Structures are given as structure tokens and as C-alpha cells.
Amino acid sequence: xxxxxxxxxxxxxxxxxxxxxxxxxxxxxxxxxxxxxxxxxxxxxxxxxxxxxxxxxxxxxxxxxxxxxxxxxxxxxxxxxxxxxxxxxxxxxxxxxxxxxxxxxxxxxxxxxxxxxxxxxxxxxxxxxxxxxxxxxxxxxxxxxxxxxxxxxxxxxxxxxxxxxxxxxxxxxxxxxxxxxxxxxxxxxxxxxxxxxxxxxxxxxxxxxxxxxxxxxxxxxxxxxxxxxxxxxxxxxxxxxxxxxxxxxxxxxxxxxx
Amino acid sequence: xxxxxxxxxxxxxxxxxxxxxxxxxxxxxxxxxxxxxxxxxxxxxxxxxxxxxxxxxxxxxxxxxxxxxxxxxxxxxxxxxxxxxxxxxxxxxxxxxxxxxxxxxxxxxxxxxxxxxxxxxxxxxxxxxxxxxxxxxxxxxxxxxxxxxxxxxxxxxxxxxxxxxxxxxxxxxxxxxxxxxxxxxxxxxxxxxxxxxxxxxxxxxxxxxxxxxxxxxxxxxxxxxxxxxxxxxxxxxxxxxxxxxxxxxxxxxxxxxxxxxxxxxxxxxxxxxxxxxxxxxxxxxxxxxxxxxxxxxxxxxxxxxxxxxxxxxxxxxxxxxxxxxxxx
Ligand SMILES: Nc1ncnc2c1ncn2[C@@H]1O[C@H](COP(=O)(O)OP(=O)(O)OP(=O)(O)O)[C@@H](O)[C@H]1O
Ligand SMILES: [Mg+2]
Numbered sequence: 001x002x003x004x005x006x007x008x009x010x011x012x013x014x015x016x017x018x019x020x021x022x023x024x025x026x027x028x029x030x031x032x033x034x035x036x037x038x039x040x041x042x043x044x045x046x047x048x049x050x051x052x053x054x055x056x057x058x059x060x061x062x063x064x065x066x067x068x069x070x071x072x073x074x075x076x077x078x079x080x081x082x083x084x085x086x087x088x089x090x091x092x093x094x095x096x097x098x099x100x101x102x103x104x105x106x107x108x109x110x111x112x113x114x115x116x117x118x119x120x121x122x123x124x125x126x127x128x129x130x131x132x133x134x135x136x137x138x139x140x141x142x143x144x145x146x147x148x149x150x151x152x153x154x155x156x157x158x159x160x161x162x163x164x165x166x167x168x169x170x171x172x173x174x175x176x177x178x179x180x181x182x183x184x185x186x187x188x189x190x191x192x193x194x195x196x197x198x199x200x201x202x203x204x205x206x207x208x209x210x211x212x213x214x215x216x217x218x219x220x221x222x223x224x225x226x227x228x229x230x231x232x233x234x235x236x237x238x239x240x241x242x243x244x245x246x247x248x249x250x251x252x253x254x255x256x257x258x
Numbered sequence: 259x260x261x262x263x264x265x266x267x268x269x270x271x272x273x274x275x276x277x278x279x280x281x282x283x284x285x286x287x288x289x290x291x292x293x294x295x296x297x298x299x300x301x302x303x304x305x306x307x308x309x310x311x312x313x314x315x316x317x318x319x320x321x322x323x324x325x326x327x328x329x330x331x332x333x334x335x336x337x338x339x340x341x342x343x344x345x346x347x348x349x350x351x352x353x354x355x356x357x358x359x360x361x362x363x364x365x366x367x368x369x370x371x372x373x374x375x376x377x378x379x380x381x382x383x384x385x386x387x388x389x390x391x392x393x394x395x396x397x398x399x400x401x402x403x404x405x406x407x408x409x410x411x412x413x414x415x416x417x418x419x420x421x422x423x424x425x426x427x428x429x430x431x432x433x434x435x436x437x438x439x440x441x442x443x444x445x446x447x448x449x450x451x452x453x454x455x456x457x458x459x460x461x462x463x464x465x466x467x468x469x470x471x472x473x474x475x476x477x478x479x480x481x482x483x484x485x486x487x488x489x490x491x492x493x494x495x496x497x498x499x500x501x502x503x504x505x506x507x508x509x510x511x512x513x514x515x516x517x518x519x520x521x522x523x524x525x526x527x528x529x530x531x532x533x534x535x536x537x538x539x540x541x542x543x544x545x546x547x548x549x550x551x552x553x554x555x556x557x558x559x560x561x562x563x564x565x566x567x568x569x570x571x572x573x574x575x576x577x578x579x580x581x582x583x584x585x586x
Contacts, residue, residue, distance in 0.1 A: 109472030
């Protein structure tokens, strides 16, 4: 029962841009303790759904609730402070900050020392930064990036930047973790390590949703999978069920499923 | 694992890093020490000009911090400078209060004006924001002249209250400006390594990502303008104190544009050496060039062009040199 109440739910989410319907009244339930996959062809609306859930887009219709509480009308920053966190499909790191500093931003929402601690050498300011740094170092280490901590993003290959993006999302112990194509640009070994890390992150009160084109990853780590096409769900179920669904095979998996 | 002759140099740098000092920090410390000792060596007019140069350097930092942390450009910072300058001059002439009382007031009013400007303009960026800052700059001389009962109008005010009675005023003007400049540089160095500093830098590059991690972009804009306005007000306060007179002619649109020019020629640097380059460009270059009469604007323009070209090609030259070294 507990598992169900801690879910992130959307009812009738409809989003359109200038008359073009991008999401056509979606009902979703992302449960805590599970890894949910969200797949679908390019332009299906996966990222747009994430944007609605995090508050970056305001859907024209529908309601979104987390753990029974409505999120409607809350700005992205307020949803972040409730532990709803995402990674970006297009890596969005600051080029001015080191890898470690970029990841430290992932815990910033849990800290509140005021401006006096910025400009004066106070103990509280020092301790806050030390704690943020320690958390970020740990997250980097979990993803095998400890050696890159002091590098600038421009000095790293795209696959590693992707992992930094994920480190920033997981570092603040989120309640809801929305990962947008976390394995894009990773090689096979990196993808395997990532799968292991994501599985080990899994906990009874974490809602994890993964948008991904890598079917091996989705099929092997997800408990449930939603399949999106042209802004509507065509299937939902366990990897086994989705794999055997005729519509899904036709639309998306194609020859992949031999 | 005993002999690493190749990594020796790197190891030294590493030790310095562990001690908390980078080569750039050492340069800044050396420079600060030299400036502290300088009045022992050079005479009155130089000391006066350097005091004004320090004040201008603070103004250059105010513009650079907006560029670095906000990604925006201002051609209206003379407004905030005027707020600071008149805080000092009015408290000095009307109430007999020294910099000790008026400097905190200048800072507070500068921050408040920056925030008050940022809020209504929070949705503007790029050229639109720059033009709206210009409106601020254009309003300043009019405002000052209209409030001539307080500000002294066209004639301006003379700042004469010493901070520490009994010490030569010329030295006080020099050292007060130097201290405030060093304090601003220190504050900005701290900002870079603070949580708020990291959040501002992310908000500049990717506002949507900052939003998603709990940093509202409106907060970021308001914070950057508050900091920048506060620093610009400190610039104005020190221009008044170090330069001894405050009048509307010191806070025109041209002053704002020169602050931006100073920021550009210092490559928006926030360190002491960079700020001094910008401040010197505002203060000392015109003095050097004043001997050349009607050619001043042309030579100034050429000097500006030279600095910008240097900034453009320096990274490439460095890369070329690094390549050569790497190739050996
Ligand atoms: N801000 C926007 N303005 C206009 N159209 C948009 C906007 N955001 C998304 N769209 C449109 O919505 C549709 C779905 O886009 P979305 O990015 O959600 O797809 P996706 O499933 O994430 O695709 P991909 O696998 O390529 O990332 C696309 O047709 C896109 O053009
Ligand atoms: Mg997408």
C-alpha cells in the first residue's frame, strides 16, 4: 500500500504547442520502488512529459500529484525542493564550473546558508561547502568519475559528460528521479556500469523513470514500461508483456525483436 | 617510484595548491603589497590618480560581475555609482559624517537600487536589458540637478571628512580606495566558491537546468544585479572620496560606457590585476594621452583596439606556445 501512495501520478495530461497536440491526455502512474521505462520513437513526447512533470511546461489539461499531493501550478524550483529531479537529454552543465562543482549544484537545494556566509569567512559557510563537496565526490565515485572531479566539462568526452549529468541528478538523494536518455553516447562498458548503478540506487521510496532508446538497458533494468507514440500510450506492462505486444513491435521495436 | 624528474614542476604547483595559493594568487598578493608601499616612492599627483584608478577598478568589477555571473551587459552603471557617490558626499557635507558611516549606506543603497532595477526588468535580456540600463544612466544628471538642495546641483559637493583624523588626507584617499578594492576582489573570490556562486553560474549557462535544481532564474537575476549594483555604489563612493569632488558630470552615460570599456579591456576579469588593468584604462590612459591634444580620442581608440585584439589573439598564442612545448 505504501508503495502505491508514494507514486508520481498524472491524470489526463494534455499539452499542445500552437495547435499541435504533443501529449494527448496521458494517464500515468510511476511507482516508488520500481524502475519505470518510458520508450517511444523520436518526437513521441517523452521529454515533453518529463517537462510537464518537473514544471518546465504547464500542460493545458490534467493534474499531476506526488504522494497524494497536487503539484499543479508549482514552479520547477518548488518541485525540485520536494525531491523531484531530472537529468537532461542534452547535457546542461555550466562550462565555467568544474565537474565536481557542477555535481555540487545537485545538493544545493538542501542547503540554505545566507549571503553573509558567502562574503564572510564563517564556519557555517565552510561546513556547508565541505558537505556539498563530500556528497558530490561520493556521487562521482559511484559512477566511476572520481578522476574527473577537477576537470572542466570542455575537457571531457560526451559519454563522461552524460554521467556527470546523472551524478548531478542522483547526488541530492531525490524522491523522484527522471532520467532522459542516460545511456546516450555511452559505450557498452559504460552502459553496463550505469545499469548496475541505477539498479543499486533503487530503494522502496524512490520513483525512478528512465527514457531510453537502448532496448537492452530498458528491458533488463525496468520493472514496468510505458510505450508512447504520437503523444498517446500504446502499451504498458512488464518488459515481457511489452516485448510481445504487436503494436509495440510494429511501431518501435521492429526488427530488433527477432 | 623514486625518480620522477618530469613531474617535478607539477608537484610544486600541487604543493602550492594544497597550501591554498595558486600562482595567480601570488601575483595578486605581490601586487597588493607593491601598491601598499608605493606612496613611499612616488609623489602627490600620482597618488591622487592611483586612488581614482582604484575606484574606477571597483566600477569595472561591478560591470564584469554582471557579465560573468549574469551573462548581461550594462551601459547604465553610472546610476549605481552616483547613488554611492552622493551617499558619501551628502553625509559628508550635510551631516559631517565620514566614510565609516557613509560607505555602508552607499553599499546598502546600491544593492537596493540594483534589486529594484532587476525586478521590473527580470524578463529582459541582451540588447533590451542593455538599453533599459541606458535609461538609468541618462536619468542620473537630471535627477541630481533637480535635487540640487541636497546634491549641490551642477557645482557638486566637496568630500573632506577624514576617516582617521590627523593622517594626511591624500594618503587616506589612496589607502581607503585600495582597501575597498581589495575587499571587493576578496568578496568576489569568495563568491566563486560559494553555493550561490555555483548556482548563479549554472543559471547563466542553462536557466532551465538551474530551475530544475531549485535555483529560480528570477532569483539569479535579482541577486546578480544586487551584487553588481552594490559594487558599483562602492565605486561611486570611492570616486567621491578618492577624487574629493562629486558632481553630475562624473556620472553621465559616457561614464557608464567607459566602465563597460574598462570591463572589456580587462576581459571581464575579477582578479586584482585584471581590475587594475580596466581601472587604469579609464583613469591613467587619458592622462598619458592628454599631452597629445586633439589626438586623444584617436589614440584612446587605438589603445582600446589594441587591447581587444590582444584579448582575441592571446589564447591562440598561448595554445600555439603550449603546442610547441608539447611537441618537444
Ligand atoms: N517548446 C516546444 N515548442 C514547440 N514544440 C515542441 C516543444 N517541445 C517539444 N515540442 C514538440 O513536441 C514533440 C515531442 O517532442 P519531445 O522532445 O517530447 O519528443 P521525445 O519523445 O523526447 O523525442 P526524442 O526521442 O527525439 O527525444 C515534438 O514534435 C516536438 O517538436
Ligand atoms: Mg527527448
